[in-house]
Amino acid sequence: MIPVAFPIGLAIILFCMGIVGFIVRKNAIVIFMSLELMFNAANLLFITFANQFQQVDGHVFVIFVMVTAAAEVAVGLAMIVTIFRGKHSVDIDQLTNLKG
Amino acid sequence: MTINMLIFLFLAVVAIAAAVGLILSRNPVYSALYLIVNFLAVGVFYLVLGAPFIALAQITVYAGAIMVLFLFVIMLLGAAKPNEIETLKWQRPLAIVLTAAILLEGLYALITRISITVTTTTPDAALADPKTLAQLLYYKYSLPFEITSLILLIAAIGAVVLTKKPAKEEAK
Numbered sequence: 001m002i003p004v005a006f007p008i009g010l011a012i013i014l015f016c017m018g019i020v021g022f023i024v025r026k027n028a029i030v031i032f033m034s035l036e037l038m039f040n041a042a043n044l045l046f047i048t049f050a051n052q053f054q055q056v057d058g059h060v061f062v063i064f065v066m067v068t069a070a071a072e073v074a075v076g077l078a079m080i081v082t083i084f085r086g087k088h089s090v091d092i093d094q095l096t097n098l099k100g
Numbered sequence: 101m102t103i104n105m106l107i108f109l110f111l112a113v114v115a116i117a118a119a120v121g122l123i124l125s126r127n128p129v130y131s132a133l134y135l136i137v138n139f140l141a142v143g144v145f146y147l148v149l150g151a152p153f154i155a156l157a158q159i160t161v162y163a164g165a166i167m168v169l170f171l172f173v174i175m176l177l178g179a180a181k182p183n184e185i186e187t188l189k190w191q192r193p194l195a196i197v198l199t200a201a202i203l204l205e206g207l208y209a210l211i212t213r214i215s216i217t218v219t220t221t222t223p224d225a226a227l228a229d230p231k232t233l234a235q236l237l238y239y240k241y242s243l244p245f246e247i248t249s250l251i252l253l254i255a256a257i258g259a260v261v262l263t264k265k266p267a268k269e270e271a272k
Contacts, residue, residue: 001219002108005210007149010112012206014119014138016199021123023195029128029174033135036166037119040142043158051149051220056228060237062154066161067248071255073166077173078262084177 007048015041028080028090032073039069107148115141128174132167139163150223153230 014037021034043062050058080090087094118141121134139162146155226232237245 001102001222002104003216004218004220005214005216006108006112007145007220008210008214009207010115012203012210013116014142016203016206017116017119017123019202020195020199021119023199024123024192027128029170029177030122030131033122033128033131033170036135036162037122037138040139040162043154044142044145047146047149047151047154048220050151050228051223052218054221054224054227056232056236057240059151059154059228059233060241062151063157063233063237064241064244064248066157067252070161070166071251073169074255074259075262077169078259081173081176082262090177 004048004052007044011041011044011048014038014044026091026093028083028092029077031092032076032080036069036073039065104148108145111141111145111148114138115145129171132170132174135170136163136167139167148223149220151228153228153233 018034018036018038018041021037022031025031025034043065046058046062046065050056083095084090115138118134118138122131122138125131125134139158143155143158143163146152146158
């Protein structure tokens with residue numbers, strides 16, 4: 001059996017990489033993928049603690065997170081497609097309509 | 101160094117390498133494929149931690165359905181526009197510095213609060229089988245379950261409404 005600290009550390013590292021990808025990349029689709037990476041790190045924590053405390057509640061919450069992520073991806077990608085129709089680009093630096 | 105330890109280290113290296121590939125690759129298709137590798141590595145890790153149902157749900161829902169949706173949209177919009185010109189010069193270094201700060205903070209909290217002697221437990225097959233999970237989901241968490249169905253319905257309607265062309269264009 002492995003120390004609990006290891007999977008938690010892995011989750012922290014994956015979450016931080018998700019943050020870096022979210023801020024640094026300019027492609028809206030890759031930004032959404034970084035978001036999925038962060039969801040995944042959170043799920044890993046849920047499963048780790050469910051294992052440590054022998055409670056299945058964590059698994060149920062992972063299911064809820066997955067459902068929310070699926071809904072979020074469906075709406076987000078629909079928004080990207082709509083933006084692409086008007087701008088012909090998924091570069092978030094091009095989205096300057098709200099700039100005063 | 102037990103066999104579990106070796107499995108964990110291998111999966112951790114795969115997951116982190118895939119995450120690095122996701123951030124660094126210029127082509128969004130490669131990013132999506134790296135993300136699938138990451139999901140698979142974490143899915144196997146769920147198996148090690150005694151969550152077989154969640155592991156398979158991870159592979160079918162995430163690596164399967166959601167990533168197909170991503171790849172479909174990438175193909176639809178035409179992949180690879182390597183137009184990563186920096187408009188805010190200070191943004192990238194600042195992002196890396198701040199994230200490194202969060203990372204160090206998290207690892208510090210981890211090292212000081214969770215003892216290395218606390219280990220994961222041996223997976224109990226009866227604990228996380230689909231029957232137990234379903235009982236918990238449909239009795240204790242029945243209200244959140246109903247709310248998620250509403251979220252899915254709204255997301256489906258929202259996606260259809262968002263991608264629908266305006267009535268004027270349809271008439272042409």
